Amino acid sequence: MAEGGDSGVKEKPHKKELSISEKIEKAVALKEDGNQHFKSGDYKDAVKKYNYALLYLKGLGEDPTSQIVPGVKSQSLTKSQKETRNKTLFACYNNLSGCMLKEERWDRVIRHATSALELQPEGNSRTFYRRGTAYLATGNLDSADSDLKRAAVLSPNDPAVNKQLIELGEKMKEFRKKEKEIYSGMFVRKNKITVEKN
Template structure:
């Protein structure tokens, strides 16, 4: 599994939108045959993978973004919410539908990996893209790992542990998964200890005045 090291799968609309990529030719995409559009998007994804291997993260993000823009006009799930605002979505064969979804999943997965390589990581976007992958491919280990890392960084250790535990079941020997799972468990343990300490303070048998004199609240009267 390519987690923090050789991650070669990634995404696009929101995160890449921040990069302001220009996708020349995508405006004429609807005039092309379906297979030509699918092949064009797959080629853009391949180019994005090459940029990623070269550590050219900005260009990789642009290529994934462009691929997703090409595929957007073919995706009935996207276009159904825009009925009447544009041309009808073409009907895809099962093979075309599978290629469309696989390319989308790879692009979103890979964009999440790209964002994790940036100096200032937008974990909310990494989480968003990883969860989108998991909607289409629930057992995707890379998406589970990245969703876990992002969710942990966003402060939800309990949910992060669920993602990372599932990833660990699939890849029990992956050091990166184990490391972040341990981080989630340690954070949950710290939170539990704080909670216990808080309850001990709330339900202690007595309170002390500012002078240090203990007041037994249960036996105190108003005489």
């Protein structure tokens, strides 16, 4: 293995047609390289590796993301290949959401976590935590509530999840207070107008 966690795998798919097994192997190796970059805090290179891994998997089997690439035809996979493809796709999307979380690129956190959950709706606590955190940061409190509560069910003792739930609770209280002020202000103005008319 090359220095820095690189396996020496060529990142960009070649023009030469690779077999399904070769594409899956290259995608898995690139995902592992991405994991090494992620662990070392090199999110830019991790993102690059995960994206290249996804390129190798586009169009393989019933990949729901293959519709993104026009002209790519699905290829049949064995049961084992499907499992490896789905596991690798999920990991890449989930880890991309983690990279984007570190960079506070909330729209991309949501997009990548959602792609991961389309592959595995049960997800894992990190997937729901990341998307819930992004929803919270963008003010989508209902979606944040749903995702963070799901993350808490999956990992009840996770301090990061519990911290976000506390922040969510505070933002919801603040939102309700502002909402109450708006509605009470509307009620007072309506009564004032009614009194003036009389």
